[in-house]
Amino acid sequence: NAGVTQTPKFQVLKTGQSMTLQCAQDMNHEYMSWYRQDPGMGLRLIHYSVGAGITDQGEVPNGYNVSRSTTEDFPLRLLSAAPSQTSVYFCASARRDRGFQETQYFGPGTRLLVL
């Protein structure tokens, strides 16, 4: 099993550009989520999904969109990149049995720099 994979590993954008961060998991997990990690702060939840076709907002959803058309994939779209979105983005997945009680498995992260 590859676990949770993310692409790209690094990305540089100009302000106003849009892009999609890809996330895929091969563990048949129902729960998937996106976090951002900034220096000196804990991980912050952007969006999450409890299954295909179902998504919801987390703590910091503004400027980001998600969709979940399959169990495996959970892409994160930046609509119009801003310097404040410079961060490291992590995708995670978990079994649904007990919701977020289950251990989350994280991808390797995508480092995004917005100029």
Added chain:
Amino acid sequence: KNQVEQSPQSLIILEGKNCTLQCNYTVSPFSNLRWYKQDTGRGPVSLTIMTFSENTKSNGRYTATLDADTKQSSLHITASQLSDSASYICVVSARKRGSNYQLIWGAGTKLIIKP
């Protein structure tokens, strides 16, 4: 407001020595507490999880303790190795209405092991 605070922010110790990392939380209603290890450039990996009724949980050279009365947890690392150099993150789960949970992430303690 639900919060998780970790101390120290960073710690440098010599290889072979023991160390203890602290986590204080103000989270209600408490569901469980996890410790994650995050190597540089990688996603977090779960080390231990403890519920309200558990005082101690071990994972190899890692031992986590939980005092639900004082709302404190510690992570003790025994006989440190160079591979223990990483950030250690405390995460507390707060129960929300229904079967939903909210994860509150600490900012982490950066541990450096020197030979």
